[in-house]
Every structure is written in C-alpha cells, then in structure tokens.
Amino acid sequence: MTSTLAPAVSTGMRLDLESVRISYGGTTVVHDIDLAVAAGEILVLVGKSGCGKSTLLRALAGLRLPTGGVIRADDDTVTGPSADRALVFQDDALLPWRTARANVELALRLRGVPRAERATRSGRWLDEVGLTGYADYLPRDLSGGMRQRVQLARSLAGSPRAVLMDEPFGALDSQTRTEMQRLLVDTWRAHPTTIVFVTHDLDEALLLGDRIAVLGAGSLRAVVEVPEPRTAVDRGELRDRILELL
Ligand SMILES: Nc1ncnc2c1ncn2[C@@H]1O[C@H](COP(=O)(O)OP(=O)(O)OP(=O)(O)O)[C@@H](O)[C@H]1O
Numbered sequence: 001m002t003s004t005l006a007p008a009v010s011t012g013m014r015l016d017l018e019s020v021r022i023s024y025g026g027t028t029v030v031h032d033i034d035l036a037v038a039a040g041e042i043l044v045l046v047g048k049s050g051c052g053k054s055t056l057l058r059a060l061a062g063l064r065l066p067t068g069g070v071i072r073a074d075d076d077t078v079t080g081p082s083a084d085r086a087l088v089f090q091d092d093a094l095l096p097w098r099t100a101r102a103n104v105e106l107a108l109r110l111r112g113v114p115r116a117e118r119a120t121r122s123g124r125w126l127d128e129v130g131l132t133g134y135a136d137y138l139p140r141d142l143s144g145g146m147r148q149r150v151q152l153a154r155s156l157a158g159s160p161r162a163v164l165m166d167e168p169f170g171a172l173d174s175q176t177r178t179e180m181q182r183l184l185v186d187t188w189r190a191h192p193t194t195i196v197f198v199t200h201d202l203d204e205a206l207l208l209g210d211r212i213a214v215l216g217a218g219s220l221r222a223v224v225e226v227p228e229p230r231t232a233v234d235r236g237e238l239r240d241r242i243l244e245l246l
C-alpha cells in the first residue's frame with residue numbers, strides 16, 4: 001500500500017437509518033429498522049435469502065427511497081444516489097467494451113476529476129488492487145476475481161465516503177474469495193471509509209465486520225459486536241449466537 005493515493009479516499013461517513021420501512025406495492029419487506037453505521041466502520045449485514053438485505057442496501061445507496069422513516073448520510077437526508085456512496089455488486093457491473101483502466105476512469109470522470117489526473121489515479125488504483133499490467137485488458141479477458149478487483153478499484157477511485165457491497169465475492173471460488181477479503185481489509189486500512197457489506201457467509205461476516213447486523217424477515221434481530229483481537233474461540237461463539245438469531 002502506498003500513501004501516494006491520498007486523498008483518493010476520504011474518511012467515512014456516518015449512516016443512520018431511523019424507523020426505515022420499505023414496501024414493494026402493498027408488501028412491506030423492511031420493517032421499521034433503526035440502525036446507525038459509524039463513520040469508518042465495516043458493518044456486515046447477514047440474513048437468509050429474501051430477508052431484505054439488498055433492499056436495504058439499495059435504500060442506503062439512494063436507489064430506492066424508504067416508504068417510511070428516514071436515512072441520513074452524516075446530516076443529510078438521502079434522497080437519491082450520490083457518488084459519495086458507491087455500490088458494488090456480486091456480478092461485476094463493468095462496461096464490457098471498456099478496458100479495466102477506462103472503467104476506472106469513467107468513475108473519476110463522473111466525479112469531475114480532470115483528464116490527466118484520471119489517468120494517473122486509475123493506474124495507481126489498478127496497481128493497488130494487484131492488477132499491474134492488466135490496465136488495458138477488456139473485462140472478458142480477465143478472471144472473475146480480477147473483474148471484482150477492477151470493480152473495487154473503480155469504486156474506491158471515486159473517493160466515496162461509504163462503500164455499499166452486495167455479496168461482492170459471492171461468485172468467487174474460495175481461494176480467490178479469501179484473497180479478495182484480505183485485499184478489502186488491507187485497502188480499507190490504508191484508505192479508511194465506511195463499508196456496509198452484505199453476505200450470506202458467516203465466516204466472511206466474522207472476518208470482515210466490526211459489527212454484524214442480523215436481519216430476519218425484514219426486521220433487525222440483533223447487532224453483534226466482533227471483539228478485537230479475533231480469537232478462534234470468540235468467533236466460534238459468535239458464529240453460534242448468530243446462527244441461533246437467524
Ligand atoms: N423490485 C421488487 N419488487 C417486488 N418485490 C421485491 C423486489 N425486490 C425484492 N423484492 C422482495 O423483497 C424481499 C427482499 O428481497 P431482497 O432482494 O432485499 O432480499 P435479500 O436478503 O437480498 O435476498 P438474497 O440473499 O437472496 O439476495 C423478497 O421477498 C423479494 O421477493
């Protein structure tokens with residue numbers, strides 16, 4: 001990690017959900033959730049399939065406004081998407097006709113970064129995620145893990161103050177997944193920002209989270225703090241507790 005990237009990623013924002021309810025048509029899928037995500041923390045959202053994790057993440061991104069309650073990013077009410085809150089999906093959302101570098105540069109252009117700086121910053125971020133030498137590859141010529149690296153570089157290059165990740169490593173084999181988890185933690189340490197990370201995988205949650213929010217059928221069941229340092233015993237106990245909550 002180099003510090004020459006500063007201030008490419010600014011410090012994180014606080015995210016507050018106050019009595020957030022989200023309905024599709026007449027069906028409420030998120031019920032009156034109160035949750036505060038601290039600036040700079042990694043909060044992991046876990047819960048069974050269909051319990052509302054993606055819905056909540058999209059609401060944090062501003063892609064779907066709550067039916068009730070309010071979401072605040074620092075002191076501002078979230079009323080739509082913002083480059084300050086970057087979303088990372090499971091299936092990479094890279095533009096297939098653009099090279100890795102051009103995909104990263106696009107995020108910078110949307111942020112109003114001048115052309116010359118876009119080129120240097122995208123190159124540095126691709127280095128940072130371990131893609132030195134692959135800048136001119138098209139997504140189809142990269143592996144799934146490499147495409148996720150480009151997505152990570154693209155999200156972080158835009159200096160978001162929160163990164164919202166929806167099962168970003170879900171489609172990767174276990175070894176690549178472990179590499180990406182390490183990369184995420186290293187990158188987050190070097191460039192701290194607020195991260196809300198959705199996963200099915202409890203081991204991933206226990207590895208990444210400062211806190212783990214357990215969702216069940218659209219309601220918040222508990223928020224579990226992960227102690228430092230993370231011993232295997234602590235993790236085992238927490239794992240059992242969360243499994244019971246699920
Ligand atoms: N656009 C939509 N229109 C109507 N219902 C929807 C829509 N999107 C999601 N839902 C419903 O909302 C509920 C929560 O879905 P959501 O995708 O948030 O769950 P999830 O926890 O992310 O699940 P998974 O772990 O499978 O990704 C589900 O019952 C789903 O059918």
Ligand SMILES: [Mg+2]
Binds near residue numbers: 054055
């Ligand atoms: Mg989902």
